[in-house]
Each structure stands twice: as structure tokens, then as C-alpha cells.
Amino acid sequence: MKKKPERNTHFWQGNEACAEAAIVAGCRFFAGYPITPASEIAEYLGKKLPIAGGIAMQMEDELASIGAVVGASWAGAKSMTATSGPGFSLMQETIGYAFMTETPCVIVDVQRLGPSTGQATKCGQGDVMQARWGTHGDYSAIALSPNSVQEMFELTIKAFNLAEKYRTPVILLADEEIAHMREQVTIPSLESIEIVNRRKPKLGETAFFGLEEVPPMPTVGEGYNVAVTGSTHNEYGIRFTADPNVHKRLVERLNSKIQDHADELAEAETHSIDDCQIGIISFGCTSRAIYEAVEKAEAIGVTVGYARLKTIWPFPEKIVKKLAKTAEKIIVPEMNLKQLYYEVQRVAGGSSEIIALNKIGGGELITPEELTAKIMESVKD
Amino acid sequence: MKKVEVRIAGSGGQGVVLAGQILGRAVVYDRKNAVQTQSYGAEARGSATKSEVIISDDKIGFPMVRKCDVLIAMNQEALDKYLKDLKEDGILIADTTNIKKIPETQAKVFNIPATEYAEETFGAKIYANMLMLGAFTKITNLVSEKAMQEAIADAVTEKVIKTNEEAYKKGKALVQ
Numbered sequence: 174m175k176k177k178p179e180r181n182t183h184f185w186q187g188n189e190a191c192a193e194a195a196i197v198a199g200c201r202f203f204a205g206y207p208i209t210p211a212s213e214i215a216e217y218l219g220k221k222l223p224i225a226g227g228i229a230m231q232m233e234d235e236l237a238s239i240g241a242v243v244g245a246s247w248a249g250a251k252s253m254t255a256t257s258g259p260g261f262s263l264m265q266e267t268i269g270y271a272f273m274t275e276t277p278c279v280i281v282d283v284q285r286l287g288p289s290t291g292q293a294t295k296c297g298q299g300d301v302m303q304a305r306w307g308t309h310g311d312y313s314a315i316a317l318s319p320n321s322v323q324e325m326f327e328l329t330i331k332a333f334n335l336a337e338k339y340r341t342p343v344i345l346l347a348d349e350e351i352a353h354m355r356e357q358v359t360i361p362s363l364e365s366i367e368i369v370n371r372r373k374p375k376l377g378e379t380a381f382f383g384l385e386e387v388p389p390m391p392t393v394g395e396g397y398n399v400a401v402t403g404s405t406h407n408e409y410g411i412r413f414t415a416d417p418n419v420h421k422r423l424v425e426r427l428n429s430k431i432q433d434h435a436d437e438l439a440e441a442e443t444h445s446i447d448d449c450q451i452g453i454i455s456f457g458c459t460s461r462a463i464y465e466a467v468e469k470a471e472a473i474g475v476t477v478g479y480a481r482l483k484t485i486w487p488f489p490e491k492i493v494k495k496l497a498k499t500a501e502k503i504i505v506p507e508m509n510l511k512q513l514y515y516e517v518q519r520v521a522g523g524s525s526e527i528i529a530l531n532k533i534g535g536g537e538l539i540t541p542e543e544l545t546a547k548i549m550e551s552v553k554d
Numbered sequence: 555m556k557k558v559e560v561r562i563a564g565s566g567g568q569g570v571v572l573a574g575q576i577l578g579r580a581v582v583y584d585r586k587n588a589v590q591t592q593s594y595g596a597e598a599r600g601s602a603t604k605s606e607v608i609i610s611d612d613k614i615g616f617p618m619v620r621k622c623d624v625l626i627a628m629n630q631e632a633l634d635k636y637l638k639d640l641k642e643d644g645i646l647i648a649d650t651t652n653i654k655k656i657p658e659t660q661a662k663v664f665n666i667p668a669t670e671y672a673e674e675t676f677g678a679k680i681y682a683n684m685l686m687l688g689a690f691t692k693i694t695n696l697v698s699e700k701a702m703q704e705a706i707a708d709a710v711t712e713k714v715i716k717t718n719e720e721a722y723k724k725g726k727a728l729v730q
Contacts, residue, residue, distance in 0.1 A: 184579040184588070184705075354617055355575060355590040357582040464615035536593075541616050 181360045187325040187352040188255075191281060191345070192217035194329035195253050197360075199368055200279070201227035202245035202252040204238040206260060209293050210349040211283040214255035235263035239280070243267060246276045247401060249392035251333055255281035258300055259290055261307065268342055269308030270403040272427060275382065275390070277336035277343075277371055279329070284348040284457075286533065295536030296349035298457055301512040304344045305486045311424050313431035315438060316344040316486040318456040322356035328483065334369035335438070339430055340387050346485055348508075349536060350458035383408030383423065386430045432487055439489030442481040446492065449478030451548055452500030452525065454493060454517050456482040458538060459506050465541035470548045477548060485513075490520045497521035502551045506530040506539045557612070558696060559619045562686070563604040563636050564628025564649075566594055569683030572709065573626070574605030577687060580697040580705035581609050589617045602631060609696060624694065625661075626686050627653060628668075647689055649682060664693060666728050672721060681721035688725020 185193070192214050195203070203218045205211075215231065222229040227250070232238040238254045245252040256264065261282045271278055282304065286297035304316040315335050317328045325347060332343040374381065374389035374397060381388050381399055388408070391397035400410040405420045413419035431438070444467065446452070451470070455463050460481040467477045478500060480492045496503060503525045505514045511529050518527045530547050532539050560577065564570045571592045578590035587610050594603040606619040625640045627633035629652040640646060642660040651669035668685035672678060684706070691697055706718050 182582060182585075184575070184582040184590075350591070350617065353591070355578055355588075356614075357587065458617075461616050464613075538616070538618055540618075540620065542620075 183358045183360070184355055185322055185326075185358045186213060186355050187319070187322045187347065188213035188283070189217050190322045190325040190358050191255070191329045191347070191352070192221065194326040195279070195333070196221060196225045196227070197363065197366060197368075198330040198333035199251045199370070200253050200333060201225070202242065202250040203227070203229040203254065204232050204241035204245070204252070205230075205254045205256065206232055206235050206238050208257045208260045210285055210296075210352050211255040211257050211260075211281060213352070214281060214283075235260040236267065239264040239267040239271070242278050242280075243271050243274070243276050246278050247393050249395075251277070251279075251337065253279040253281065253333075255283065257283050257285045258287040258297075258303070261300060261303060265308040269310060269312070271342045272308065272312040272314075273310075273403045274401050275340040275388070275427070277340050277390070279332045279336055279343050279345060281329075281345040281347060283352040284346065286536065292534070292536065294349070295534075296458060296508065296538070297533060297536070298348055298459060298508040299510075299512065299533070300346065301485060301507070301509060304346050311428060313428045314344060314486045315339070315341065315431060315484075316346045317440075317483060318346045318485045319351055319483070320457055320460045320481065321351065322354060323358050324483070325351060326358050326360070330366060330368075334367065337369045337371040338387070339434075340371060340390055341431065344486075346457070348457045350461075350538065380408040382406055382410050383426060386426065386433075435487040435489070436491050438484055438487055439492055440483040441489055441492050442483065443479065443492065445476060445478035446480055446496040447478070447499055449476045449496075449500050450502075451475060451477045451551055452496040452503040453477065453479035453544075454482065454496070454503055454505050454513065455479060455507070456485055456513070459508055462506065462539050462541045462544045466544035466548060469541070469545045475548060475552050488516050488520065493517055493520045497525040500525050502526045502528055504528045504530055504544070504547055504551060506544055506547070508532055508539065557608060557610040557614070558624065558694070559622045560607045560609065560624045560626070560690075561604060561619050561622040561636060561639070562606070562626040562628070562683075563602070563632035565631070566601045566603045567680075568603070568628045569680055570603045570628060571605045573683040573687050574607050576702075576705045576709045577690070577697070578607045579709060580701040581607070583701035583704050584698050586611055587614050589614045591617055602635070604632070604636070624690065626690060628682065628686070629653060630655070633657075645693060647686060647693065649686060651682070664689060664729060666725065668725065668728075671724060671728065675724060676717055676721060681717065684718050684721035685725035685728065688722040688727075689729050690725075691722075692726040692729040
């Protein structure tokens with residue numbers, strides 16, 4: 174058999190790029206339940222993870238999947254699951270447990286049209302708020318949004334790195350369009366890819382749930398006595414289910430360890446955000462329309478600035494504020510009914526008029542023509 | 555090179571999606587940019603299917619085809635549905651085994667009885683997609699021979715590489 178040449182440029186589907194990236198990032202445990210449009214991630218990892226020395230499991234449902242992912246993480250493996258809206262809903266209770274127990278893991282949500290089973294094979298962006306507020310209680314989530322197959326690769330690795338760095342679940346908020354399209358992916362040399370691993374405790378360390386911003390995480394079975402509980406616990410993992418101070422201390426730290434780094438976590442592709450008439454805030458597949466629309470608008474003398482958000486949560490306030498300072502109006506195109514819109518409005522604080530451009534149903538994308546028309550309409554008013 | 559938008563349309567089971575994937579892959583192997591998307595019904599076979607490939611030297615923004623430069627129509631239904639989206643100076647490649655009536659059009663038309671040849675030469679209709687890709691390559695000159703061959707070899711299973719390659723070459727030969 175002729176050996177195929179090794180390539181560093183591939184023509185991959187988004188889901189395939191996500192699976193390949195997970196392996197590069199060090200993921201060695203995957204558990205999931207098949208669901209369109211995320212199933213290919215499980216398929217690829219089912220084939221490839223065992224070769225990399227990992228385990229990929231099809232579980233009986235999404236509840237078991239996220240449970241296994243949390244367990245595997247405590248057993249020392251970088252772990253991941255992949256699902257879509259309906260499965261993401263089912264996982265929310267245990268995602269909350271993962272936040273509370275500071276369990277690093279990656280949850281890929283390939284968005285389709287909801288609510289409920291909605292339009293299963295069609296693209297949507299309706300899980301923006303679910304990625305932030307899906308489970309109950311006060312917590313802060315990190316969610317990343319890719320807009321190309323290349324970024325499915327890059328942001329999957331970043332998701333693992335952030336999960337390990339901040340000891341927290343990270344959500345890769347993808348969508349059907351990006352997950353199913355095929356594009357080229359160029360893989361840099363593996364040595365040049367930054368990989369972050371969780372800090373493990375040194376001998377004698379016992380505060381696995383506090384005393385510092387991100388405490389060290391022991392691996393169960395390595396001799397550390399560690400109690401892992403979703404109930405309020407002190408720095409040593411001991412349950413305190415009534416003490417106001419222990420709860421305040423724990424939950425405030427769970428939030429501040431993310432929020433205090435919001436600026437550092439904020440990643441966006443920007444264009445003319447400090448000098449433009451009209452601004453655009455966009456993310457995911459919807460943002461693929463902005464390049465052509467901006468080019469057309471600029472050709473007739475309208476200056477358009479945009480921030481295409483790679484980080485959705487924590488919300489990149491600094492970047493949006495910068496845009497709001499100069500843009501008279503900011504258009505927020507999204508394939509949902511104004512989920513990011515109000516967030517932009519909150520941050521802009523009245524300094525720009527925020528204009529919605531929404532489209533849902535049938536998986537139809539917002540086209541460059543529709544966006545251009547909205548830009549022109551905004552200039553005229 | 556300006557952006558070229560290609561739509562391949564037919565019904566499930568005709569290899570429409572695979573043809574798009576192979577084309578996109580070859581473009582990337584030629585170090586150009588390609589985006590391939592697809593849409594199909596829930597059924598495994600028989601429902602309307604389309605696959606789109608955008609080819610460009612530059613970064614590709616919007617991934618969906620609106621007006622296409624090339625339409626590869628595998629059956630009558632696909633032709634009737636998508637001919638209106640073909641640019642006036644576009645190229646239509648029609649599988650005339652399944653297409654009996656081509657409406658009046660400004661586009662340049664190539665008639666390729668791909669399904670018939672696939673069945674006669676290789677004993678299976680499923681190679682019609684490769685014949686159409688061969689015709690496409692010959693007509694448009696958009697991808698290199700080497701990249702196409704590598705893309706076919708990387709996209710299909712080992713034992714059918716040769717037949718697919720032959721079908722592809724046959725498609726090239728059918729273009730006058």
C-alpha cells in the first residue's frame with residue numbers, strides 16, 4: 174500500500190477539525206450521545222481517540238455523558254463532550270456541578286434551531302444565553318465562538334487550555350454551518366502549539382477549593398484525600414450548607430476568577446473599531462456575511478467598523494465599549510431573536526443606537542445583501 | 555483568480571456531496587481557498603441534494619452560493635430548480651441521461667450522458683459523479699490534474715480509487 178504523504182493543510186469538516194484539535198490539546202476522554210449536528214465529533218473521536226491512547230464512549234444519554242466527563246476529569250484526563258441544544262439542556266444540572274466543583278472540561282454545543290427539538294438539521298444561534306445562564310445559581314462561564322473550520326481547530330485547543338488554566342468548564346459555542354462546512358485547516362508544527370495543563374498539588378497541599386484564585390487540582394487515586402461536592406464547601410472541600418461566609422467566599426471566587434480576567438479572555442477580530450460611522454457586532458456563522466457587506470459599504474464611502482467576537486462569555490465589554498464610543502449605530506446580526514443585542518445595548522450604555530438584524534428558521538444565513546441593506550438604511554435614518 | 559461559485563445538484567445517492575468534497579479538497583491541495591457546504595433531506599436516498607463549492611485565491615467570507623458560475627445538474631428536477639441561479643455567462647454541465655429537456659439559457663451548455671456511461675463502462679450509476687467532475691475539470695481548468703487525483707485517492711476507499719479515477723478521466727474525454 175502506498176503511504177499517503179503527511180500534510181499540514183487539510184480539507185476538513187468543522188466537526189472533524191474540532192475532534193482533531195481535541196486530541197492535539199491532550200483530550201483523552203470523550204463521552205457523548207449522538208445528536209445532529211454534533212455527531213461527527215463523536216464519530217471521529219470514536220475512531221481516533223483510542224489510537225491516541227484515550228477512551229471515547231457512547232453513553233446512554235446526555236446526563237450520563239457529562240457525568241462521565243466530570244468523573245474522567247477528576248481521574249486526571251482532559252475530557253470533553255459534544256452535543257446540540259436539546260442535549261445541552263439535559264446536561265445543565267451536571268454542568269452546574271462542574272462549575273461548583275471547579276472541574277476542567279470542554280462542552281461543545283453545536284447550535285441548531287430550538288426551542289426543544291426545533292429544526293434538528295438547521296442552523297441557529299439561539300443558545301447564546303444558555304451558554305451563559307444555562308444552569309442555576311451564580312456562576313461565570315467561558316464560551317468561545319468559531320467562525321471557520323480553522324477556528325474550530327484553534328478555539329477547541331483554546332477551550333481546553335482555558336479549562337485547565339481556570340479549572341472550569343468551557344463551552345465551545347459552535348453552530349451547524351461551521352460544524353458541517355468543509356474548509357482548509359493549516360496545522361502549525363505541534364511543538365509551536367501552546368498546551369496548558371492544570372496545576373496539580375505539591376505534597377502537603379490540602380486546599381483544593383480555595384485560598385488562591387485557582388487552587389491546585391488533585392487526581393483521585395493519587396493519595397490525596399479529596400471530597401468533591403456540589404454543595405457549598407470550604408477551601409478543603411468540607412461541606413458548609415448553612416454558613417453565609419463560606420458560601421459567599423466560594424461563589425464570589427468562582428465568579429471573580431473568570432470575571433477579573435474578562436479583558437484578557439476577550440478575543441475578537443476587529444476592523445476600524447476606533448473610527449467608524451456604523452458598527453457591527455457579530456459572531457459565528459453570521460459573521461461570515463460581514464466581510465462582503467463592509468467592503469460594499471466602504472466602496473460607497475460609509476465607514477464601517479466591526480468586532481467579530483471569538484469570546485462570547487465573559488462578554489468582551491472593553492471591545493464593544495470602544496466601538497460604541499465612535500459608532501453612531503451598532504448593528505447586531507444574529508440567527509436568534511435578539512440574544513446578544515441586549516448585551517451590546519447594556520455595554521454601549523446609550524452612546525450608540527443598537528439595531529437588531531435577526532433571522533430564524535430553515536437554517537438560512539443572514540446574507541451579505543441583507544446586512545448591506547441594513548447598513549444603508551442605518552446611514553439614511 | 556476571481557471567486558468561482560459551483561453548485562452540484564441532484565438527488566440523494568448520486569454522490570453529489572462526495573463530488574463537492576473532492577472538488578473542494580483538490581482546490582485546497584492546489585493551495586487555493588475552498589468552502590464546501592451541502593444540504594439534503596432526511597432520507598438516505600432519493601431526496602433533493604445539493605453541494606456547493608466556492609473557489610478563490612482570497613479568503614472566502616460568505617459560505618453559501620447565491621448566483622453560481624457553474625451548475626452541475628445531475629437530474630431534471632435539480633436543473634429546473636437551480637437554472638435560474640446560474641449566471642448569464644455561466645456554465646451548465648448537464649447529465650443528459652437524466653435530463654431530457656434543457657430550458658432556454660444564455661449559459662454555455664455541456665451535455666454529458668454521465669449516468670449512461672457510468673453504467674455501461676463501470677457497471678454502476680454511482681460513478682456518474684466522477685464523470686461529471688472530470689468534465690468540470692476539463693471545461694473550467696480550475697484544478698490541477700495532480701490535485702484532483704490526490705483528492706480522489708484521499709476521499710474514497712482504497713479498493714475503488716482506480717475505478718473512480720477512470721471514471722474521472724472518462725468524464726474529461728467526453729468533453730468536446
